[in-house]
Amino acid sequence: MPCSRFSPPCPDSIFFASNLPRFRPKALVFSLACLTAPGVWAAEGPARLDTVHVTADGPQARVGSNKLDREEIERPQARSLAEVLDALPGVNAGGSQRPGGQTINVWGFESVEHVQVSLDGAPQGFDKYQQGTSFIDPELLGSVEVFKGGHSPFYGNGAFGAVVKAETKTVAELLQPGKSVGGFAKLMYQDNGRQFGQSLAAYAGGPGSKADILAYVTRSRAGDGKKGDGSSTMFSGNDLEGGMLKLAWRPAPGHRLRLGWVSQEEERRTPWAAKRGDIPAPNAADIKKYGWEGAWLRQSVWREQQNETVSADWTFVSDSPWLDLQLSYAQSRRYQHDTRPPTASIYAFSSLFGNESWVNQRDRRLELRNTARFGSGWARQEVTMGVSWAHKTLDALFYRPDKRKDPAYNYGYLNPRYQPPGEETVRSAYWVHQWQPLDSLTLTPSLRYDHVWIQGRENLASAYNDPAKGHDYSGLAYSGWSPRLAARWNFHPGWTLDAGYTRTWRAPGVDEVYDTQTLGSTTATSRQLQPETLNAVKLGLEFERGNVLASGDNLSAALTWYRQTVKNDIAQRLGPNRGDAPGAPLPPVIGFYRNMPGYVIQGFELEGRYQAGGWFGSLSLSSTKGERNHSLMDPWGRDEPITNIPPRKAVANLGYRWNKIGLSLSGQGKFVRKQDRVLVNSPYAYPAQHGYSLFGLYLGWQPKGRFKGLEARLAVDNLFNTQYIPYLTEGAEGMGRAIRTSVSWRF
Numbered sequence: 001m002p003c004s005r006f007s008p009p010c011p012d013s014i015f016f017a018s019n020l021p022r023f024r025p026k027a028l029v030f031s032l033a034c035l036t037a038p039g040v041w042a043a044e045g046p047a048r049l050d051t052v053h054v055t056a057d058g059p060q061a062r063v064g065s066n067k068l069d070r071e072e073i074e075r076p077q078a079r080s081l082a083e084v085l086d087a088l089p090g091v092n093a094g095g096s097q098r099p100g101g102q103t104i105n106v107w108g109f110e111s112v113e114h115v116q117v118s119l120d121g122a123p124q125g126f127d128k129y130q131q132g133t134s135f136i137d138p139e140l141l142g143s144v145e146v147f148k149g150g151h152s153p154f155y156g157n158g159a160f161g162a163v164v165k166a167e168t169k170t171v172a173e174l175l176q177p178g179k180s181v182g183g184f185a186k187l188m189y190q191d192n193g194r195q196f197g198q199s200l201a202a203y204a205g206g207p208g209s210k211a212d213i214l215a216y217v218t219r220s221r222a223g224d225g226k227k228g229d230g231s232s233t234m235f236s237g238n239d240l241e242g243g244m245l246k247l248a249w250r251p252a253p254g255h256r257l258r259l260g261w262v263s264q265e266e267e268r269r270t271p272w273a274a275k276r277g278d279i280p281a282p283n284a285a286d287i288k289k290y291g292w293e294g295a296w297l298r299q300s301v302w303r304e305q306q307n308e309t310v311s312a313d314w315t316f317v318s319d320s321p322w323l324d325l326q327l328s329y330a331q332s333r334r335y336q337h338d339t340r341p342p343t344a345s346i347y348a349f350s351s352l353f354g355n356e357s358w359v360n361q362r363d364r365r366l367e368l369r370n371t372a373r374f375g376s377g378w379a380r381q382e383v384t385m386g387v388s389w390a391h392k393t394l395d396a397l398f399y400r401p402d403k404r405k406d407p408a409y410n411y412g413y414l415n416p417r418y419q420p421p422g423e424e425t426v427r428s429a430y431w432v433h434q435w436q437p438l439d440s441l442t443l444t445p446s447l448r449y450d451h452v453w454i455q456g457r458e459n460l461a462s463a464y465n466d467p468a469k470g471h472d473y474s475g476l477a478y479s480g481w482s483p484r485l486a487a488r489w490n491f492h493p494g495w496t497l498d499a500g501y502t503r504t505w506r507a508p509g510v511d512e513v514y515d516t517q518t519l520g521s522t523t524a525t526s527r528q529l530q531p532e533t534l535n536a537v538k539l540g541l542e543f544e545r546g547n548v549l550a551s552g553d554n555l556s557a558a559l560t561w562y563r564q565t566v567k568n569d570i571a572q573r574l575g576p577n578r579g580d581a582p583g584a585p586l587p588p589v590i591g592f593y594r595n596m597p598g599y600v601i602q603g604f605e606l607e608g609r610y611q612a613g614g615w616f617g618s619l620s621l622s623s624t625k626g627e628r629n630h631s632l633m634d635p636w637g638r639d640e641p642i643t644n645i646p647p648r649k650a651v652a653n654l655g656y657r658w659n660k661i662g663l664s665l666s667g668q669g670k671f672v673r674k675q676d677r678v679l680v681n682s683p684y685a686y687p688a689q690h691g692y693s694l695f696g697l698y699l700g701w702q703p704k705g706r707f708k709g710l711e712a713r714l715a716v717d718n719l720f721n722t723q724y725i726p727y728l729t730e731g732a733e734g735m736g737r738a739i740r741t742s743v744s745w746r747f
Helices: 025-035 070-074 081-085 284-297 407-412
Strands: 065-068 091-095 102-106 115-119 141-148 162-168 181-190 195-204 211-222 238-249 255-270 301-317 324-339 356-374 380-399 422-438 441-456 476-492 495-506 532-546 554-567 570-572 593-595 598-612 615-628 649-658 663-672 692-701 710-717 738-746
Touching (some): 081 141, 081 162
Antiparallel strands (some): 324 356, 570 593, 598 615, 615 649, 649 663, 663 692
């Protein structure tokens, strides 16, 4: 299908994204060619490298957290980070199958404020309405860790649901044992959507070397995917290219400096709302007027998206136990440019970012922390203290051709009043004190302080800068403390009790305070908003032991119970009762957002992993329930279920690895219960969904001898081509059977 690239002119003074750098794979290709030259790193001399072991069973089960290594990320050959994490207990993918349309739901939280995603330390959230929050290509990842429930003292101002910490691949993971220079080439294919991809990398260094360098490029292209009934998911194809360049330098014992750059670019035809399901077919009148293809194009936008991350850190570990220092800086940008075709209506999209839009979000983060270890016996202690600074800017611009002659609307170029421009600055300090009075007992109290400053910006359209209507974009400050207490008690060999309590908070965001959407005749900003608060408790039991059922086997299991109580949650004024008292009318000037009484989310998850000889397997079960105090549509109404609560889920994996020939075969079953505990007669809720079961097969081969370095993979997702609709979607059907293959060579 040909793509329309209509782009009306935009003055340089307001086209803020015109200077955004574009990813150029050729620059990295030159680096790859240089790295493969034999003498590039000869000056370092022969390096003695540690052997990299990749196990089939993966990391051990832990209370309230999960970690995926490179093997577990690559085994399913997933297309998105959300798809990778969907097999974990308490974690569910939402949104649609379209690229950039996925969200990550953890313990019932899924907003960008409550589930914070980072790549190499740089925030990756995207605040645009009806867009996904997961844009990271799994092909670049070496590990992913999920910290659930807001219990980490190293993250503040939100993250009630989780922190998802993604890290890109490293030289040590890619190098062949005994080598200090290497290369990597990979070809990938998926039959569903005819997706074809390729990757190329070169690297040098590794453990024992003074420096590392890694250059990596990847590209994939796909057409529309098919659902279980054989029909196509319109506009679900993609054209994605990405890459990274990473450097590390160890100039002296104890010192390490790392630099990293990651870039992804994507172009595709897509519905404006990437999270939604099928878009309605064009009517007969449009087909007659514009033709079949032209009528469908009018239902979509041409989207150009760029994501860029830069990271740097310096660590110093001295001979003194008092000094273990780390200074880190990271920044990221997400940019999205949408263009509707020339035939699109000039009146219909005023609330959907107009006929052309530019959205740019930038995050920067600077942190300094030190860990001191001292004492012995019952006085053994570890104290980590740190300070951090984070800054986020949000810019959105769109073009309304129906206002092109109206000076009150800046001749059509204005900021969306439902996504106002502005900035947020967070200054933080934290103290984490780990005390081990007994070999079997560790107590970890911590305290964090956050100061949040948000500042709006006047709209380019003077129509939305009227003080008489309550348009006030001046700054606001919020501050507060977050105390936490964690304890781990190894009360019996192999058995550990894990408990934690946290009280933290989240300041209102720029889009919540400075939104000026219309409620009748009211368009004021919401400056009255108070921070949300979270009281969270988790209690868990871990078991890990070898030689349980057979000699040389290993069993680990974790059972976690959690309860999250949120007060003063921030929500839109919805429903018939939008005032500030039962039955009260709307005041003449009032904001679009208000604080609600709150809600409670609680649940449990059970995970077990087992390995014996060549056999490996895992089983997990998770269940979450959520109840809102009163109603989203009426703060004085009856209690109701929370919309974002996923259904119960069980995931089972079983496989066998023939180590002598490097072959592994495994299967997965994912069993999702129906979700019928939903809001009734509400346009703001997901519809009830039937339960479903999905099965997958995974085959991997890493031959030895003369073919060492070769790796072939086969993954079959949705083996029986089941037709299903995940609950956390807006009617978006899941993908049908997909056969994914890849062949790679490390040399």
